[in-house]
Amino acid sequence: MISNPHAFAGNPIRSKTPKPSEPASPQYAVQTLKTLLVSGQSGPVSPDFRILPFRKGRPLAGSATEGLKWHLGWLSLGECKAYLESSEAGRLSDDAFVYLGCKNQEDDVVYWAIDVSEVSELVTELGARHFCFVELRTLMVATDWADSTAMGELAIAGHARALLEWHNTSRFCGYCGCKTVAAEAGRRKQCSSELCKKRIYPRVDPVVIMLVIDKDNDSVLLSRQSRFVPRMWSCLAGFIEPGESLEEAVRRETWEETGIEVGEVVYHSSQPWPVGAGSMPCQLMVGFFAYAKTLEINVDKEELEDAKWHSREDVRKALTFAEYKKAQLTAAAKVEQMCKGVEKGQNLSADFNVESGELAPMFIPGPFAIAHHLISSWVNEVPVNGVEAQKQAAGSLSNL
Ligand SMILES: [Zn+2]
Numbered sequence: 001m002i003s004n005p006h007a008f009a010g011n012p013i014r015s016k017t018p019k020p021s022e023p024a025s026p027q028y029a030v031q032t033l034k035t036l037l038v039s040g041q042s043g044p045v046s047p048d049f050r051i052l053p054f055r056k057g058r059p060l061a062g063s064a065t066e067g068l069k070w071h072l073g074w075l076s077l078g079e080c081k082a083y084l085e086s087s088e089a090g091r092l093s094d095d096a097f098v099y100l101g102c103k104n105q106e107d108d109v110v111y112w113a114i115d116v117s118e119v120s121e122l123v124t125e126l127g128a129r130h131f132c133f134v135e136l137r138t139l140m141v142a143t144d145w146a147d148s149t150a151m152g153e154l155a156i157a158g159h160a161r162a163l164l165e166w167h168n169t170s171r172f173c174g175y176c177g178c179k180t181v182a183a184e185a186g187r188r189k190q191c192s193s194e195l196c197k198k199r200i201y202p203r204v205d206p207v208v209i210m211l212v213i214d215k216d217n218d219s220v221l222l223s224r225q226s227r228f229v230p231r232m233w234s235c236l237a238g239f240i241e242p243g244e245s246l247e248e249a250v251r252r253e254t255w256e257e258t259g260i261e262v263g264e265v266v267y268h269s270s271q272p273w274p275v276g277a278g279s280m281p282c283q284l285m286v287g288f289f290a291y292a293k294t295l296e297i298n299v300d301k302e303e304l305e306d307a308k309w310h311s312r313e314d315v316r317k318a319l320t321f322a323e324y325k326k327a328q329l330t331a332a333a334k335v336e337q338m339c340k341g342v343e344k345g346q347n348l349s350a351d352f353n354v355e356s357g358e359l360a361p362m363f364i365p366g367p368f369a370i371a372h373h374l375i376s377s378w379v380n381e382v383p384v385n386g387v388e389a390q391k392q393a394a395g396s397l398s399n400l
Contacts, residue, residue: 006271007140007368010148011155013101013111033097033112037081047110049077052100052157053126054115054164057281058133059157060126063339068332070142070339072153073131080114083125091118095167099185100160113160115167132339136161137275142331145367158274163187165274165281166202173198205280207273208249209237210290211374212260214309220378221260221292222315222364223299223307233310233318233362235371237285250290258307259298264291268377268384271370287370289384314362316379322363 033049052074053060060073075083092114100111126132136157143150163186173180173191175198180189183199191198212221212235222233238253240246247265254262266289273283299307310318365371377384 005151005155006269006370006373007143007145007151008155008158008272008274009270010151011159012152013103013156013159033077034092034094036077037084037092048108049080050074050109050111051077051080052111052113052160053080053133054113054117054161055133056117057161057165058135059113059139059161060131061134061139061335061339062129062131063336068142068329068336069144069147069150070134070139070332070335071150072157073126074111084116084119092116094182095171095186096164097182097186098160098163098167099187100156111156113164115164127341130339130341132335132341134335134338138331138335140275140368141366142328142335143368144328144332155272158272162272162274162282163202169279169281170200173200202282205276205283206240206246207237207276207283207285208240208246208253208288209235209285209370209374210250210254210262210265210288211235211268211371211378212254212258212262212290212292213378214292214295219309219311220315220375221254221258221297221307222310222362222375223258224305225303226305228305231362232365233308234365234369235287235374236307237371246286246288250288254290254292257300257303259294259296259300261293262290263293265289266291266384268374269370285370287374289374289378310362312379315364315375318362318364319376319379322366324366327366 033051036049052072060075061070062073063070096115096118098113098115100113102110139154139157143154145151167182167186167189170180170189172178173193173196176191176193176196178191178193178196180200181192182188183190188202189200191200214220221236223236224233228234236254236257238249238257240249241252244252246267250265251262254260268287268289270287271285273285274281276283295309297307297309364375367373376382
């Protein structure tokens with residue numbers, strides 16, 4: 001068990017579903033929001049809108065005046081109107097609006113995300129306010145994982161990005177090929193064909209990620225993919241196939257990629273992962289400890305560059321010497337520079353794995369990744385739901 005939620009988990013905004021006629025209801029509010037954005041009306045309105053613009057999958061972020069803390073670029077309705085006025089707010093399709101929810105029932109504030117990828121004027125206007133559209137992966141690395149407020153902001157941005165990107169990849173009905181239209185304030189879609197009317201919900205793509213542990217509990221199987229930065233080793237992972245249980249996916253992936261047979265599979269924790277491949281904006285990483293029945297490795301070179309057993313001591317050293325905090329501060333400084341217009345580069349993906357780990361011959365991903373927590377839980381012998389102890393006493397789940 002980990003003490004803090006994983007990056008992208010623990011979203012403080014909950015979508016509630018009040019009656020459609022209530023001002024805070026998604027159905028009502030999307031019309032209010034769109035009407036207010038295109039109309040000349042000004043002054044306070046109820047509900048009070050907080051709007052987070054996105055551009056090509058990147059949330060608007062701002063730099064703090066002190067310290068290296070980024071924050072999301074929430075705009076009030078008035079601000080959003082001001083930035084959109086010179087362009088064509090009315091041109092934004094329903095797909096561009098996504099209802100995120102409220103923070104609590106009594107609160108009159110409703111949170112929305114808007115995709116403004118088609119609106120060019122917004123960028124220069126916001127640049128003057130030290131706002132900038134930043135890659136979510138960059139924000140992920142830049143987030144202080146001990147800061148629950150910042151982690152909450154990251155989770156909100158991840159949820160919003162997953163929904164907006166899902167709209168981009170579900171423009172047509174998979175059944176009849178007609179266009180889809182947004183429904184329930186962007187939380188589902190519906191086929192526009194009167195004959196079909198198929199309802200389409202955001203999909204989540206589950207991925208198993210497993211730390212394979214040897215029989216004696218002394219070493220773990222870590223692997224390298226060719227896309228990894230040098231010296232980085234991590235857990236095995238793979239997509240679940242249709243008709244397969246999570247445990248079966250863990251065993252199959254491990255066998256296919258490394259030739260290792262897995263027996264017992266123990267659930268650890270899960271992490272939403274909205275920063276994966278573009279076509280799958282809403283992955284869910286499901287983390288396991290997987291206990292090996294064999295030791296001999298036979299690496300599938302198509303899938304992996306290498307896979308090796310690493311002793312607890314070596315992995316502990318890798319964790320001890322990796323400069324995760326430095327990497328986080330470096331990323332935070334870059335976000336600040338981007339927001340202040342000092343650094344023009346929008347894509348910092350090359351700097352994603354900036355943890356140098358200079359002192360260790362290997363390092364593992366930073367605390368923003370579930371792999372980090374699987375590995376550090378094992379190194380520190382943190383019990384997983386008490387199952388570690390049960391395992392010693394009661395044998396195995398390997399026949400499941
Ligand atoms: Zn259809």
